[in-house]
Amino acid sequence: MASEAHGAEEGGLVFHPMDQFIVKPLFGGDTIEWYTVTNVTLWMALAVVGIIAMMVLGTRRRAMVPNRTQSIGELAYGFVYKMVEDVAGKDAVKFFPYIMTLFMFIVFANFLGLIPMSFTTTSHFAVTVVLALLVFLTVTIVGFVKNGAGFLGLFWVSSAPLALRPILAIIELISYFVRPVSHSIRLAGNVMAGHAVIKVFAGFAAIAVVSPVSVVAITAMYGLEVLVAFIQAYVFTILTCVYLKDALHPSH
Amino acid sequence: MATETHEAAGHAADAAASAPGMPQLDFSNWGNQIFWLLVTLVVIYFVLSRIALPRIANVLAERQGTITNDIAAAEELKAKAVEAEEAYNKALADARAEAQRIVAEAKAEIQVDLDAATAKADAEIAAKAAESEKAIAEIRAGALESVKVVATETAAEIVAALGGSADDKAIADAIGTRVKG
Numbered sequence: 001m002a003s004e005a006h007g008a009e010e011g012g013l014v015f016h017p018m019d020q021f022i023v024k025p026l027f028g029g030d031t032i033e034w035y036t037v038t039n040v041t042l043w044m045a046l047a048v049v050g051i052i053a054m055m056v057l058g059t060r061r062r063a064m065v066p067n068r069t070q071s072i073g074e075l076a077y078g079f080v081y082k083m084v085e086d087v088a089g090k091d092a093v094k095f096f097p098y099i100m101t102l103f104m105f106i107v108f109a110n111f112l113g114l115i116p117m118s119f120t121t122t123s124h125f126a127v128t129v130v131l132a133l134l135v136f137l138t139v140t141i142v143g144f145v146k147n148g149a150g151f152l153g154l155f156w157v158s159s160a161p162l163a164l165r166p167i168l169a170i171i172e173l174i175s176y177f178v179r180p181v182s183h184s185i186r187l188a189g190n191v192m193a194g195h196a197v198i199k200v201f202a203g204f205a206a207i208a209v210v211s212p213v214s215v216v217a218i219t220a221m222y223g224l225e226v227l228v229a230f231i232q233a234y235v236f237t238i239l240t241c242v243y244l245k246d247a248l249h250p251s252h
Numbered sequence: 253m254a255t256e257t258h259e260a261a262g263h264a265a266d267a268a269a270s271a272p273g274m275p276q277l278d279f280s281n282w283g284n285q286i287f288w289l290l291v292t293l294v295v296i297y298f299v300l301s302r303i304a305l306p307r308i309a310n311v312l313a314e315r316q317g318t319i320t321n322d323i324a325a326a327e328e329l330k331a332k333a334v335e336a337e338e339a340y341n342k343a344l345a346d347a348r349a350e351a352q353r354i355v356a357e358a359k360a361e362i363q364v365d366l367d368a369a370t371a372k373a374d375a376e377i378a379a380k381a382a383e384s385e386k387a388i389a390e391i392r393a394g395a396l397e398s399v400k401v402v403a404t405e406t407a408a409e410i411v412a413a414l415g416g417s418a419d420d421k422a423i424a425d426a427i428g429t430r431v432k433g
Contacts, residue, residue: 021275023285034283044292051296055304062311064318070311077308097301105296125276126285134293192276 013206017199021123021192039119047108047121055104076104080237087241091248098138099244102131103237110191110229114222122232123192125184132184135240143247154250183239190232194225396431403427 026037055076058069066074080100084092106122113120121127143151155172157165198221205214407423 018273018275023275023278023281032281032284034287036284038281038284038288040281040285041288044288048292048295048299052299055308056299059304059307059311062307064311064315066311073304074308074312077305077312097297097305100300100305101293101297104300105293121285121289123276124285126282127289130286130289188276 013203015200015203017196017203020119020195020199023124040121040124043109043112043119043121046112047105050108050112051104076100076107083238084241084244087238088244089248092241092244095138095142095244099237099240102135102240103233106131106187106233106236107230110233111226113191113195114225114229120191120195123188123195125188128184128188129180131187131236132180135183135243136180139243139247142244143250146248147250151247151250154246158251179243183236187232187236190228194221194228197221198225400427400431403431 023032023038023040025032026039026042029036032038054069055073058067058073061067061070063070077100080103081093081096084096084099088095109120109122109127112118113122143154147153155169155176157168157172160168198218201214201217201221205211205218404423404427407427408420411417411423
């Protein structure tokens with residue numbers, strides 16, 4: 001009631017679609033130091049708890065015939081393992097725990113973010129840029145360690161005519177360094193946009209006539225967001241595998 | 253309550269004013285987020301690589317092994333079943349052949365017995381027939397003799413009745429010629 005009066009006073013609707021992304025200290029205080037326990041800490045910790053519950057507690061019976069949680073854990077394992085093996089090749093399997101870590105974190109962060117009133121850690125560029133840079137650095141280091149200078153063959157398209165190769169090399173080089181940018185913005189952008197749109201629809205619900213439409217729109221958006229939550233984790237992981245394949249087998 | 257809301261709204265407005273449009277671009281808290289992200293990733297990595305992934309890999313390998321073993325065992329049992337069926341069919345065929353052989357043997361034996369019995373019966377019948385014939389001949393001879401005696405006696409009586417005295421030898425001759433004729 002108060003908000004209605006408030007809205008009327010302001011003479012319109014009030015939208016705060018970005019407020020859900022504000023980083024706040026969890027136990028009061030105004031300053032955020034690097035060690036401050038914030039809502040980021042809380043929701044990342046919940047992701048860790050969820051992953052432990054599914055992958056460790058769920059599999060503790062080591063059952064030959066798995067129960068539900070264990071099946072999901074095995075499904076996730078098989079899904080990512082097959083992806084690494086198929087996309088990046090058999091010799092990329094030793095990176096499987098690393099890729100599994102990224103996938104599980106993104107999936108859990110995305111889905112925990114879909115809980116109403118929650119904080120979505122993967123909607124922050126600070127998080128996704130670090131994830132993408134980790135992948136970028138790993139891939140670049142592995143590429144040079146495995147192939148030495150041969151890794152630069154990735155930029156030298158030997159199948160193209162000789163005259164075109166320098167131009168292609170510049171394009172390849174630019175695309176290589178744009179990878180972490182697109183890799184990180186894709187994830188954070190998708191998640192942030194979806195959540196902001198839901199908030200905007202929720203803002204429209206203040207008008208009684210529009211509110212049924214608003215509820216339907218929020219429901220539809222939520223369904224879409226559930227898809228996006230999984231698909232973006234999948235896309236991030238499969239791109240990691242593709243980049244890793246480039247590092248292990250740089251020849252085109 | 254209205255005043256409270258006003259204050260809260262004012263607070264929020266202040267916060268919004270101080271923060272940039274996108275909280276994502278507020279670089280002052282990036283250090284905090286990156287720190288906690290790295291802590292999170294390290295924890296997840298160790299939990300997964302030390303506990304969860306080896307465990308799941310073990311379970312999957314074990315299950316695969318069990319399934320392979322079970323399939324092999326099933327195939328072995330199937331082969332055994334086929335073998336058993338073949339053995340059964342062979343035994344059945346053998347038994348049938350044996351039965352036929354026994355039937356043929358029995359038939360032949362019975363035939364031999366039957367032939368012998370028939371021959372014996374034939375001989376017996378022949379012997380009986382000869383005996384009977386002999387008996388009939390004897391009876392016939394006996395009957396002829398009786399006729400002679402009766403005729404002689406009757407003739408002597410008739411001759412006596414007619415008042416003659418018959419000579420026995422003459423009567424016998426007459427009878428002999430008559431009966432023979």
